[in-house]
Amino acid sequence: xxxxxxxxxxxxxxxxxxxxxxxxxxxxxxxxxxxxxxxxxxxxxxxxxxxxxxxxxxxxxxxxxxxxxxxxxxxxxxxxxxxxxxxxxxxxxxxxxxxxxxxxxxxxxxxxxxxxxxxxxxxxxxxxxxxxxxxxxxxxxxxxxxxxxxxxxxxxxxxxxxxxxxxxxxxxxxxxxxxxxxxxxxxxxxxxxxxxxxxxxxxxxxxxxxxxxxxxxxxxxxxxxxxxxxxxxxxxxxxxxxxxxxxxxxxxxxxxxxxxxxxxxxxxxxxxxxxxxxxxxxxxxxxxxxxxxxxxxxxxxxxxxxxxxxxxxxxxxxxxxxxxxxxxxxxxxxxxxxxxxxxxxxxxxxxxxxxxxxxxxxxxxxxxxxxxxxxxxxxxxxxxxxxxxxxxxxxxxxxxxxxxxxxxxxxxxxxxxxxxxxxxxxxxxxxx
Amino acid sequence: xxxxxxxxxxxxxxxxxxxxxxxxxxxxxxxxxxxxxxxxxxxxxxxxxxxxxxxxxxxxxxxxxxxxxxxxxxxxxxxxxxxxxxxxxxxxxxxxxxxxxxxxxxxxxxxxxxxxxxxxxxxxxxxxxxxxxxxxxxxxxxxxxxxxxxxxxxxxxxxxxxxxxxxxxxxxxxxxxxxxxxxxxxxxxxxxxxxxxxxxxxxxxxxxxxxxxxxxxxxxxxxxxxxxxxxxxxxxxxxxxxxxxxxxxxxxxxxxxxxxxxxxxxxxxxxxxxxxxxxxxxxxxxxxxxxxxxxxxxxxxxxxxxxxxxxxxxxxxxxxxxxxxxxxxxxxxxxxxxxxxxxxxxxxxxxxxxxxxxxxxxxxxxxxxxxxxxxxxxxxxxxxxxxxxxxxxxxxxxxxxxxxxxxxxxxxxxxxxxxxxxxxxxxxxxxx
Numbered sequence: 017x018x019x020x021x022x023x024x025x026x027x028x029x030x031x032x033x034x035x036x037x038x039x040x041x042x043x044x045x046x047x048x049x050x051x052x053x054x055x056x057x058x059x060x061x062x063x064x065x066x067x068x069x070x071x072x073x074x075x076x077x078x079x080x081x082x083x084x085x086x087x088x089x090x091x092x093x094x095x096x097x098x099x100x101x102x103x104x105x106x107x108x109x110x111x112x113x114x115x116x117x118x119x120x121x122x123x124x125x126x127x128x129x130x131x132x133x134x135x136x137x138x139x140x141x142x143x144x145x146x147x148x149x150x151x152x153x154x155x156x157x158x159x160x161x162x163x164x165x166x167x168x169x170x171x172x173x174x175x176x177x178x179x180x181x182x183x184x185x186x187x188x189x190x191x192x193x194x195x196x197x198x199x200x201x202x203x204x205x206x207x208x209x210x211x212x213x214x215x216x217x218x219x220x221x222x223x224x225x226x227x228x229x230x231x232x233x234x235x236x237x238x239x240x241x242x243x244x245x246x247x248x249x250x251x252x253x254x255x256x257x258x259x260x261x262x263x264x265x266x267x268x269x270x271x272x273x274x275x276x277x278x279x280x281x282x283x284x285x286x287x288x289x290x291x292x293x294x295x296x297x298x299x300x301x302x303x304x305x306x307x308x309x310x311x312x313x314x315x316x317x318x319x320x321x322x323x324x325x326x327x328x329x330x331x332x333x334x335x336x337x338x339x340x341x342x343x344x345x346x347x348x349x350x351x352x353x354x355x356x357x358x359x360x361x362x363x364x365x366x367x368x369x370x371x372x373x374x375x376x377x378x379x380x381x382x383x384x385x386x387x388x389x390x391x392x393x394x395x396x397x398x399x400x401x402x403x404x405x406x407x408x409x410x411x412x413x414x415x416x417x418x419x420x421x422x423x424x425x426x427x428x429x430x431x432x433x434x435x436x437x438x439x440x441x442x443x444x445x446x447x448x
Numbered sequence: 449x450x451x452x453x454x455x456x457x458x459x460x461x462x463x464x465x466x467x468x469x470x471x472x473x474x475x476x477x478x479x480x481x482x483x484x485x486x487x488x489x490x491x492x493x494x495x496x497x498x499x500x501x502x503x504x505x506x507x508x509x510x511x512x513x514x515x516x517x518x519x520x521x522x523x524x525x526x527x528x529x530x531x532x533x534x535x536x537x538x539x540x541x542x543x544x545x546x547x548x549x550x551x552x553x554x555x556x557x558x559x560x561x562x563x564x565x566x567x568x569x570x571x572x573x574x575x576x577x578x579x580x581x582x583x584x585x586x587x588x589x590x591x592x593x594x595x596x597x598x599x600x601x602x603x604x605x606x607x608x609x610x611x612x613x614x615x616x617x618x619x620x621x622x623x624x625x626x627x628x629x630x631x632x633x634x635x636x637x638x639x640x641x642x643x644x645x646x647x648x649x650x651x652x653x654x655x656x657x658x659x660x661x662x663x664x665x666x667x668x669x670x671x672x673x674x675x676x677x678x679x680x681x682x683x684x685x686x687x688x689x690x691x692x693x694x695x696x697x698x699x700x701x702x703x704x705x706x707x708x709x710x711x712x713x714x715x716x717x718x719x720x721x722x723x724x725x726x727x728x729x730x731x732x733x734x735x736x737x738x739x740x741x742x743x744x745x746x747x748x749x750x751x752x753x754x755x756x757x758x759x760x761x762x763x764x765x766x767x768x769x770x771x772x773x774x775x776x777x778x779x780x781x782x783x784x785x786x787x788x789x790x791x792x793x794x795x796x797x798x799x800x801x802x803x804x805x806x807x808x809x810x811x812x813x814x815x816x817x818x819x820x821x822x823x824x825x826x827x828x829x830x831x832x833x834x835x836x837x838x839x840x841x842x843x844x845x846x847x848x849x850x851x852x853x854x855x856x857x858x859x860x861x862x863x864x865x866x867x868x869x870x871x872x873x874x875x876x877x878x879x880x
Contacts, residue, residue, distance in 0.1 A: 080512070080535065080537075081537070099537065099539055099798075099799060100536075100537025100538075100539055100557065100560075103512065104532075104562075105512075105513070105531065105532025105562050106532075107531055107532055110605075110607075111604075111605065111607055125532065125562065125563075128532075128560050128561070128562045128563065128565065129560070130536075130537050130557065130560045131557075131560065131799050131800055131801070132799075132801070133560065133565070133835075133837070168799075169795070169799035169800070169801070170799050171799070172543075172795065172796050172797065172798065172799040173542075173543065173797075173798050173799035173800075174799075175542075175543055179864075182850070184850070184852055188840070189621075189837055189840065191850060192840050192843070192844075192847065193801065193837065195847045195848055195849075195850070196791070196792070196795040196801050196836060196843060196847055197795050197796060197799060197801070198792075198795070198796045198847075198848070200851070200864070200867055201848075201850040201851065202850065202851050202853055202860060202863065203850035203851065203852045203853070204852075204853055204854070204855050205852065205853070205854055205855060206854075206855035210855040211855065213855070214855050214856070214857065214860060217857050218857070218860060221857075359628070360628070360630075363601070363604065363628040363629050363630070364604050364629060364630045365604065365605075366531075366604065366605050367531060367563050367564075367600075367601035367602050367603070367604040367605035367629060368563055368601070368605075369563070369564070369601070369625065369628050369629070403565075403837070404628060405565070405621055405625060405835070405837035405838060406837060408620070408621065408624050411624070411628060412624075415624065415627045415628055415630075416627055416630075416633075417627075418614070418616070418623060418627070418633040418634065418635035419632070419633065419634050419635065420616055420635045420636075420637065421634055421635070421636055421637070422636070422637055422638075423636050423637060423638035423642040423643065423645070423646050424646070425646065425649050425650065425653075428634060428646060428650060431634065432611075432632070432634075435632055
């Protein structure tokens with residue numbers, strides 16, 4: 017890796033911002049809404065350039081981070097903000113797979129993403145690199161927590177001023193996980209959708225780069241790397257089925273775009289991939305639209321422990337519904353109790369401690385398997401997008417207590433005996 | 449990486465357990481103390497085998513985890529327990545380097561190590577792989593927190609029974625970070641050294657594999673990968689100076705061993721590397737021995753917020769002193785207040801949130817620079833070994849508060865104005 021040098025001319029393949037609805041094209045500025053139809057803007061690329069300049073080998077010769085896919089990302093700089101984000105492990109599941117009755121289950125683990133332990137580090141790395149290119153000196157975001165952590169951390173690394181907005185009722189770990197980087201942190205009395213509306217107003221008045229508002233078309237492209245990496249880590253193949261959490265719906269649509277781009281430029285062979293999505297019952301507008309076969313999202317008021325995915329009015333929800341439908345996937349929701357069970361199930365079987373969003377995804381995976389919606393022999397990838405240390409409140413009271421003992425052998429032996437007796441009794445109760 | 453297949457015959461290079469003091473050799477069983485002189489046992493290797501079978505290319509063709517260095521590790525299995533541990537980012541520091549006046553500073557970031565966000569995942573991966581080979585079905589450890597997290601998680605992944613021991617006064621994140629994996633968790637009323645003594649007794653009576661007691665010779669070898677990775681990530685070169693935290697002293701000695709092994713088998717060129725170590729003033733028996741030029745460690749009773757490195761009677765302390773001396777390094781200690789400043793400094797300049805051990809290391813780095821003990825042009829690597837989300841208590845009250853606002857533009861503008869005024873006032877006070 018270190019010996020290889022990329023001698024290719026630095027050509028950029030991203031060409032325009034394009035309206036997803038009417039196709040109108042715009043310059044590559046900080047803008048996210050179509051002036052004609054108010055549809056969302058997305059970055060478009062010249063794939064013939066990519067086909068000529070990118071190979072599996074040129075990617076593998078790149079850095080051991082998401083920036084090995086730089087040519088597929090909307091940045092001009094050859095020196096993007098690279099703090100080692102991405103290239104997180106794709107773990108072949110044994111024990112969770114057996115428990116669920118699946119034969120080829122993989123876990124893509126962004127709970128250990130660098131620097132702030134969620135997939136948001138990917139989108140923020142792209143957004144802040146682009147923000148710098150566009151001349152912004154202050155960056156900002158509307159966040160359910162993880163995005164604020166990531167924006168504050170990577171802005172600190174890059175030396176950009178930073179002001180982040182969160183709902184005031186977030187988990188302690190997510191609040192502290194932003195404050196530690198010394199941003200200006202605004203805790204808004206309201207839910208995420210209210211925070212988001214406030215930020216849209218601020219974006220218009222302060223000339224700041226809001227990663228998920230005026231920089232959203234660039235930002236969201238970072239999620240494609242969760243598609244690219246899985247394809248590369250499976251040995252340059254696409255999986256048969258993916259299960260991912262749905263908040264705004266953006267991540268889901270970008271994994272889809274990532275797979276399609278790899279097919280388009282000839283890096284992997286095309287094949288059908290089913291896309292299934294996970295929501296919490298207390299905030300499931302996308303699952304509801306899917307279930308009722310609607311072509312519009314009915315916004316809801318969130319009420320769930322899965323705060324990081326509690327978006328009542330999801331910007332890309334309808335595109336997520338479209339993708340699930342046309343690929344033969346599903347969108348399901350689970351209760352808060354099932355979410356906690358999902359967190360525990362993943363920890364006990366795989367040794368991976370995820371936050372509530374990951375618990376949601378694992379619980380939905382289980383539900384889909386039980387409903388016969390996942391074929392046991394499909395190569396299935398479940399996306400774990402954040403770390404459990406940030407939402408410790410969610411599992412308090414559900415995971416037992418330590419056995420407190422004196423530093424003496426007989427105190428230990430007594431406690432061990434009592435815990436074993438208790439276990440036996442619990443088993444007998446289960447059997448009765 | 450994915451196309452390459454390692455066709456080499458599976459030869460193992462680890463040959464015996466050897467006493468570090470008298471050189472007596474032992475079979476490769478679960479044993480850690482010399483029967484003749486009570487010295488610690490260490491794994492020895494046949495380096496001529498390694499020289500013939502390992503190349504830079506064969507390593508790079510291996511997995512994207514610490515197991516790419518499998519032949520340097522004391523396991524026979526070709527299928528070790530690999531959950532993606534290791535290959536964490538080596539970040540070239542810009543802003544911390546500038547702040548300190550260093551030109552070539554790198555941060556090895558095990559705060560994002562898989563699965564439990566500390567370097568302990570490396571040693572536990574080796575220990576549990578070896579435990580399985582030796583027929584253990586229950587694994588255990590004496591821990592200051594991180595090791596318990598890691599043992600519980602990786603045991604869960606591998607389907608091994610697990611009982612871990614911690615001091616009862618640990619940080620909440622470290623307790624929960626073990627419980628989530630459902631081990632038997634013994635919280636001992638006492639400090640780490642008392643926990644450790646209790647575990648030595650238990651190891652003799654229960655036939656369990658204690659990763660850092662009877663499996664210690666295998667376990668500790670896992671830390672060599674922190675040397676191997678840095679050498680590979682620097683482009684197959686050794687650094688000029690490393691700064692690492694000191695708890696038992698084992699990590700320090702194994703980074704040293706790792707560098708020397710790479711030189712021994714011809715993977716990198718030999719050169720002098722200075723080794724500097726970091727302790728908290730409230731538990732600094734190794735720093736004291738270094739300062740007083742003693743060849744023995746005087747045990748202390750720990751009293752510091754840096755609980756993960758609070759070992760009052762460090763098993764490998766004296767070897768750490770030897771290495772620091774013979775390489776021209778230093779061992780320094782810092783106060784709890786300096787540790788908190790170290791955590792904040794790393795977060796604000798690099799966007800990396802480390803725990804108290806990392807704060808200690810950064811604070812010592814700063815102290816060494818200020819004392820002229822680090823040459824600004826040396827390639828210096830600072831080892832960050834754990835994540836700040838596990839020791840949130842340590843920074844509570846030192847990192848400010850969010851600005852709580854209504855979801856309205858004027859509420860935001862008012863708060864922003866007040867915070868800017870406050871900042872100006874603080875600056876004026878600094879200037880006065």
